[in-house]
Structures are given as C-alpha cells and as structure tokens.
Amino acid sequence: MSALHDDTLTLYGESFSSRFLLGTALYSSPAVMEASIKAAGCDMVTLGLRRQNPAEGDGDAFWQILRDSGCRLLPNTAGCRSAREAITLAQMSREMFDTPWIKVEVIGDDYNLQPDPFGLLEACRTLIDDGFKVLPYCTDDLVLCQRLREAGCQALMPWGAPIGTGRGLMNRYALETLRQRLDVPLIIDAGLGAPSQAAEAMEMGFDGVLLNTAVAKAHRPPLMAEAFAEAIVAGRKAYRAGLMQQRQTASPSTPTLGQPFWHSGV
C-alpha cells in the first residue's frame, strides 16, 4: 500500500506533499485567496514583490496573510525585465522572507509576457552561484532548458501557454521532448485554464502544476482550486499507473468467444 502511495514531489532535496503550486494574485479578496489555498491543499504559494515597494516592507500586511496560510513561500520576480532587476529582487526577497527559494521570471515581451531566455539564463546562473534554490519560469525550448539545467537548476518550470491565456498545453511535442530529455522535476507553469489540461500535463509525466488566473478568476475560486487539485492527483496516478497505448483497432475488453476472425475483415 505504502509503495503505491509513496509519491512525494522532491525539489532541491525538499519534499512536498502536494504537486499543486498556487499563485496569490487577482483574487477578489484575501479571504477568497485563503479559502482557495486551503481548498487546493497546496504546500507552496508564489507571491510577487515587484510593485509592493519591498525595500520598505510596505506589502507586509498582505504577506502576513500568506505566512499565516502555513504554506512555504515562493517569492517570484514577476515584472522584472532584465537579469539585473531579477537578481536584486531575489536577494531582497531572500532577506525579507528568510528563504532561499525563488521563482525567477524575466519578461521579454510586454504583450504576452513571454520569458526572455537570455536574461533568464543569466539571472539563474548568478542566483544559483549565490546559493538560491531557483525555479525558472521558462518557455518550452529544449536548448534553453538544457542550458538552465547545466547552470544548476534542479527543477524547471516551462510554460503551457502564455500567462493568463488559459490555452492549455500549446505545444505538446515540445513538452514531450522536455519530459523525455530532462531528468529533473518539471512543473508546468502558466497558461492552464481547465483542470483537464492540468491532468493532461500530469499524465505526460510532468511533476507538478503552478497556476493562478484559472482559479482566481473562476466564479467560485475555492471550488476551482479543489477541481484542479483533484485533476492533478488523477493525472499523476494515471501517469504512474501507465496509460495504455492508443490503437486503431477496437479491442473488446471481454473476450468474444465464437466470433471467427474473418469478421474483422483483415
């Protein structure tokens, strides 16, 4: 029994009881956010600092609510447009939250918030050398992901689709390639709109899912958080159980004795 259920996510040597990471922006109120975090059963939540004037600690009233959730905090560098900005913000967040964890985001395009691979790699190299546990938000480009891996990232967070679009896994081929070629935990970050898409990612062998808008902008965010949590568990179980191969010919699960083979017309 235990072997069947012993399936924790491990990132940088730390175990996580949930494979669902939740973002903390866009909720209609902190109370709705707290209820969603609880319903998601997540173990880690991300928080943005860029516009909160972090140097002065002015966001503290809000951050305290997140600390009270009992989740581990994953500060992010959302809104940074260069490696230098991301590095400075990461260092500030390490001091403020007393954590080496950082989700590194370097935005290359303002319209679709696409990560800048060059700035991202530069920031990750510096931050890993500086002792951070870096989770880079990246595109699904294999070579970028390999470079991030070589830089020392022990987990990667490729996008499913651009942030907030809800389009799901836009490039299954690229994501399958990442899964086959990389031996580190991979978390799908951004672009998911429906629990079925999260289940799909987990069935493909991804190790976790990070999302925000799909839950925060639902009519009933806690219920949607629960739906995603269940989909992620279901997808993970399916992956571990081993999905059957799709076939062209129908194959009845009950043997149909007495039917001669020539009925199949082969």
Place this chain on the structure above:
Amino acid sequence: MTHPTERTIAVAGAGLLGRLVAWQLLRDGHAVTLYDAGDLEHPEAAAWTAAGMVAPLCETAVSERSVFEMGRFALAQWPRWLDALDASGLWHHQGSLMVAHAQDMGELTQFRRDLAHVLDDEPPCQTLDDAEIHRLEPDLAASFRQGLYLPDEAHLDNRELLARLLAEIRRLGGSCHAHCPVDTFPGEIETRDGRRAFDLVVDCRGTGARQHHPSLRGVRGETLHVQTAEIHLSRPVRLMHPRYQLYVVPKPDQRFVIGATQIESEDRSPVSLQSSLELGSALYTLSPAFAEARILEQGVNLRPAFRDNLPHVTERDGLITANGLFRHGYLLAPAVACHLLAGIRGRGEQPFAETLTGHPPQESAA
C-alpha cells in the same frame, strides 16, 4: 423631525464616512465633535484621492452581490442627501461606458459573464457598436468598435461634496479639530492634550484605526488628475484590458481623474513610473487628444480593507467603529452610514445588518 435627547458624540476621522455621520448626527440635534489627524480643507482621506464613482455593476463584477445591493441603495440615497445639502448639481446619473480594444473583446464578454453569475440574472447593460459608442461619447477614439453601456451607474463631484459637508457641519455648530490625531475608546477620545469623555465615540478613521482592527490593511491606489479643454466626457469610461482595468471620470473645470491602480502594499510614496505609464497610456488610448492634457496631480492613497474586502461595523457600549470600505467608498458609504445611524437613533431597521454587523474575518470580539 423629532429630536431625541441630545448626546455628546465624537466622530474620529473626517473622511467621507466621518463627515456624513457627523452631518447627520448634527441634524438629529446632537453635539458633535469631529477630529482628523490631517487637514480638513485638503484631506488625507482616500475620499479625496478617489474618483467618486457610484458604479454598482462595475464593482460587483470584482466583488460580490452585497456590494451590488449596497450600491443600489447608494443610487437612491445620494440624490436625497445632495438635495438636503442643496448640492444636487454634484450628482451625475448618466451611466457608465466600458470599452476594450478589438483584441481584448474577451474582457467585455468575461465581465458580462462574471456579472451574470453574481447577479444570477442577465445584467442590466447594453452592447454598443461603434456608432452608438460615439453617439454617447463623441470624443472617444474612433478605434473602439464595441462597448457596454451600464445605464444605472453614476458619479459625483467628490471634492466639492467633501467641502460642502464640512461647511454644513460647521454651520450646524459641529466642532472641528484638524491636525489632531486621536485614539478612540468607549466613551472617550484621547488627544495629545489628554482624554475627553463623550456619550458616544464613532470611529471612521480608515487605515488609522488599526488600534481596533489588527486585520485591517491598506491597499495602495494611484491616480492622475489631468486637465484639457479638448475632450468632453459625460460619464465615466472604463478601459478593459487583460492586465489592468482603468477608468477615467470627468470632473468640473475640464478635469479628469484616471485611476486607479490596486497594489497590495501600504506604500504611500509617490506614483511609480510604471503606474504612471499605465495610467497615462490608458488615457491616451481612450482618446489621443489626451496627449496634450496637463497633469495637475498624481494621487496616492491607501484603501482601508478587511480580509473579505467588505465593510464592517462593530458596536459596543460607547464606541462604534465603521471601516473597510476598500475601493468602494462612495458606493458603500450611504449603506454603512445609514446602518450605523439607525443603530444610534435606536429606531428603524438597520439596513444590510447581515453584511455589516459583526466582526470582520480573523477578528473576534475583543
């Protein structure tokens, strides 16, 4: 009007709520003393920085049904109060308009869906084509092809209203103390000069009242005030964009307020360049003629909010607190004020008791 026994009442905080309550209590015949930590002519209150919209539909899409109900109450109450202040001209009930770029049309659809869900009904708004948009607001950019018109929304000239309320409070004999920070206690006010007893203390200090509300937080909002004679708008216009939703509200003297950002921070420092770019480009998008508008002011303030982003009124012997109006000051103040005034008057039902009465989440009766 029948006057109950005259009581001495202190109102702490001369923002919108404090002024409304002080004015009404004076009319009831009480001896009212109004305190504020800042200036009364140029208040530090969020009500001074705000744009003064009374937009139940727009705001309900980002909150909940009780906000809509309290907003409907405001649409009925404001004209009565403004009439009593001889200030009906400050009220503009001409609806509001919502527009989006062609590539962001999904935002309008999403808004309608969110609203239909909260209201459990088809929302009272009309889809407009470009001709209809420009019939309502001829000065908007020609590029807007689709919009939503929400007829039952209003806005008021909020700074003028705050001034009229203060003048009326003074005329009725209210005693006003500016630059006088206080602590409030049941039946007592503490100033730098010591304690003073009152029959009742009403605390409307917004973010200043954390003494009573540990879970109260400030949410930063930033605005620009611009002036131009090139553009005329008859109603608030909201630009729907995937990442920010900003509105421009016409004000007297060819002024416009564009706002507001919403940042989870208690930072009161000046407007950031990022925010100023967002606010400015939203304006420019609504009409390129805004390019030559003059920036008169950059506003920053903190909206007082509880964890559910809804207002709460707590009452105990000799002390009433009303707080947490968040981004809905002019929309919710009538409901909150009438609720607590009904409690003080001891007659009539307190409206919205289910939402307003009782302690905010995460706070128990102390």
